[in-house]
Amino acid sequence: MLARFGSYLNIEEIVDCIHSDRVLDEDTIREFERKFAHYIGAPRCFATNQARAGLLIALKSLPISPGDEVIVQSFTFQGVIDAILDAGGQPVLIDNSPDDLNADVGAIEKSVTEKTKVIIATHLFGVPCDIDAISSLARENGCYVIEDCAQCLGAAFGGKGVGTFGDMSIFSFNYEKHMTTGQGGILAVNNRDLIGAVEKTVDTYRRVPLNPEKCFVYGMLLEHLALERPQYKTRLTATFGEECYRRDGKLFEEMDGLVEAGATEEGIRAALLPYLEKHVRRSRSRVQLGILPEWASRRLLSFRDRFRTPPRKRVESEHLLMNTYRAAVGCIALDHLDAVNRTRNENTERYLAELDGHDAYGMLTISGKKQPAFLKLNVLNNTSYSVPEITRKARKRGFELGNFQWPKPVHLTYPYDVLVPHRREDLQTSEYIAGHLINVPIHYYVTPEDITSIVEFLTQIGSRRTA
Structure with a gap:
């Protein structure tokens, strides 16, 4: 069966690297941090255990006091909310845009108050958000911007790499992402005035054993x-x-x-x-x-x-920093990243060309300023089938399709529905996206034959009910 995700790996190359004594040298971590900083164009990077660990470190490096607000979209990873709560901030949930699934800039603007300290600008599925508008809005209101690039490594906006617009940005390297170290992340610091504060925060944590x-x-x-x-x-x-x-x-x-x-x-x-x-x-x-x-x-x-206060997962831990083995793998993965992203984008273009004109699926609207690095192709289900029905039928045909990301937005997910104040009527688009999203695999190991088969399946599903 064709898996819904799959990161490119050269097993022998990785084993040869981690087999060497050099992998135990902490210079390997610094090399990975420098190499990644050069790749995205950031002044300083810090290798972390996960992207959410990088977000927690970023938030704790800012002057956030209890009650300070952090604006974040509701259709996002729950670990983002955990990091905000661990840092003492108050998440303010805003709606997503149906155009590209990222934050609705108008909703951000309406949610900014005197208590707003940070806006998290999330780039979902490899498609940049409207980062120029969000950055301008933040500057006008004296807010910090943290870019969540966990799903968008290698993309650009107006010719400039994502992750370099905000004061800081986070990236993820788990197995579903553009490149992988198994798990892991990077915190990039673009605002040079914050590098010292981040270094002090990083020094309070230890590397994973x-x-x-x-x-x-x-x-x-x-x-x-x-x-x-x-x-x-x-x-x-x-x-x-x-x-x-x-x-x-x-x-x-x-x-x-x-x-x-x-x-x-x-x-x-x-x-x-x-x-x-x-x-x-x-x-x-x-x-x-x-x-x-x-x-x-x-x-x-x-x-x-x-x-009682409902239990939730914690990001806070003694060991929030990446160690040498994953840093060594990260150096290798960066060498292959551009080629892998080209393959992902080429696969996406094949799908889009073959699905063109099929109104059974809603396609994203991506402005000319945005140069994606697609992590998944996403379509919105307009057929008479539910997404779970489509998932079951696709599995019988030998591939995985469906909403494998987040079945519900944060505001409908326990315990955040209790912990995070919100107005459900203001978050209807995020609910619609969660209920209609179909993730279509585009990863490195997807073949042209796979694309043809999946398009034939989607076309059949979109045209009539099948047995």
Whole structure:
């Protein structure tokens, strides 16, 4: 089955790199930070454990007091909200635009108050937001801008790379992104006046210990093998690989030995396949057992618990900084990034050409100033089928389509629906997007034949009901 995501990896190149003693040298981290800063055009970068860790560090480096407001769109990653709350800010949710799925600039303007300290400008799915308008609005109101480029590495606006417009910006390197280090992120600082404050904040945190660091990299390699078509039959998460290593000490020891020996890709595949099959079966069993739906989980809360602050995930941790193994992988990934992004964009253009004129799917409107680096092609479902129905039918045809990002906007997701004050009537577009979005795979391993098959399927679904 064709997986919905897949980052380009050269396994032997990575093993050869992390096999060397050099990978234990912290100069590798500084090299990655300098190389990434040069790539995007930022004065200073800091390698972090995740993008959300970079956002927390950014927010804690600003003069944010309790009650200060941080404007952010509702159709976004929940970890962004967690970072805002951990930093002591008050999230102010605004609606998304149906044109490009990014923030509605008019909604931002209406939400700015004297308490507004930060505007988070999110670039979703590789399409830049209206960053010039957002930056101008922030300057007029004395606000900081943090660009969320977790899904937009390599894109540009008006010829200038995204991530260089705001005071700071964050990038993500998990397995679903343009380039991957397994997990990981970068905090880029563009406002030179803030570099000192960020350095002080960074100094309060530590790097991820080496064994967990290895789990991220080894997990990335296992994920790559798990998503190969002969093996891929059960839907897996982007963290499947690292989770396998965390719960299976023998698997970790096996991979450690393979890296120590500088094994080839075929050697690694042969050695890991039995482990992979076992963990995929385990993953399938967990899916079949099911997870309690949100409404059922909430019913299980005791009467007393209903009057407590709802629990949520925390970004704050002792270890918010990337270590050497992922930094070494990041240096390699940057060398391939432009070629990978070209492939993604070419795949997107093929889809758009073949879907042109099909009104069963709403297409994004992307202004001429925006030069995307597509992470996924997104269409809005106008057919008589629901998105879950389309997902089930696509799976039977051998590929993954559907809303695999966020099934609900933040304001409809527990516990944020309770923790974050909002007016639902002001966030209707984000709800519409979540209910109608179809992610279409465009990653490096998608072939022209895949595109033809998927377009034929979408055309069939859009024209009539099928069995």
